[in-house]
Amino acid sequence: MTRRRYELTEYEWSVIQPLLPNKPRGVPRVDDRRVLNGILWRFRTGSPWAEIPERYGPPTTCYNRFLRWRKAGVWDRLLEEVSKAYDGDIVMIGSTCVRVHQHGATKKKGDLEDGGMGRSRGGLTSKIHALVDAEGRPVTLRLTGGQVHDSLEAEALIENIGEGDILLADKGYDSNAIRALAAEKKAWANIPPRSNRKGSFAFSSWVYRQRNLVERFFNSIKQFRGIATRYDKDPLNFLAAVKLVALRIWCQP
Structure with a gap:
């Protein structure tokens, strides 16, 4: 075939x-x-x-x-195992919104908080947050409602960046808290300052060009229609699907 x-x-x-479970019970x-x-x-x-x-x-x-x-936790462990080999010299964070289909719009009983859904100008949406390495490979993935500001998830995304790493992010992540967290980890936050920003910060536009890799990652996973549009009511199921699809990016020779 x-x-x-x-x-x-x-x-x-x-x-x-x-990496799959190898001890099946019963049949x-x-x-x-x-x-x-x-x-x-x-x-x-x-x-x-x-x-x-x-x-x-x-x-x-x-x-x-x-x-x-x-x-x-199999899907989580698969991504964790393959992403241990990530290139940490340059990492970048970003997010993308996906529309929630009407079949997934009814929150299941027992779902935590908003079920990873939120009302925005585009209707009911979810937002995928990601940290990717210098090859555009996903290291950390998170899910929130579409109305959640990117900066609120930044701390969780960059929790494991290392000393000497360069963190790339767009103006939406320009905050004292994010810059301080990067400095605490002895990493450099190469983030363009907002127009109303007070003070000056070291910024390399040449290094910043590589930030498009996080956008390429989102474009890759959205080739899967079940990711580009959320049909799953359960946020844990949808995030697991994102991780499964993202896993394939690590499996490219």
Whole structure:
């Protein structure tokens, strides 16, 4: 059978397979690669789980595997493991908004706070916050409502930056708190000052050019319709999907 372009390549599978749970209990589970391809198909097309093609096995198997592994932290661990090799010399932070589809707009009972959704000029939206390295590979991902200001998530994003790192961010992150936090970690915040900023700060426009890598990352994950538009009511499920799709960026040879 010909491999579809959204399915895992041999190289991607060679990276992911050793990191998957390897101690199944009871009946042996359905082939992991086939199920993962089914999950990716769902997020690539933005289709309902029930419409996953038969070649990937029963749709309920794909959904249950995705949900069970999300609750077990498998998707988190996969991204954490591959991102340990990130290039920390230059890191950059940014965010992007995604529209919440009407099917995902009803908050599930028990969801924390706003369910990662917020009202803005564009309607009901969610915002994906990311820190990426000098190769445009994701290191940290977070989800909030679309109305949340970027700077409020900056502290969590740059928690693990190291000494000597260069932090790139746009004017939305220009605050004394963010600059102080970077300095505390002995990193340099190369952030363009806002027009009404008092005082002067060292800023390199040449280094800042690389900040477009975070925008490229967002463009890459939004090729998946299930990421570009949020269909999932549960914010944890949607963030897990973002991490799964982002994982593939680390698996490029």
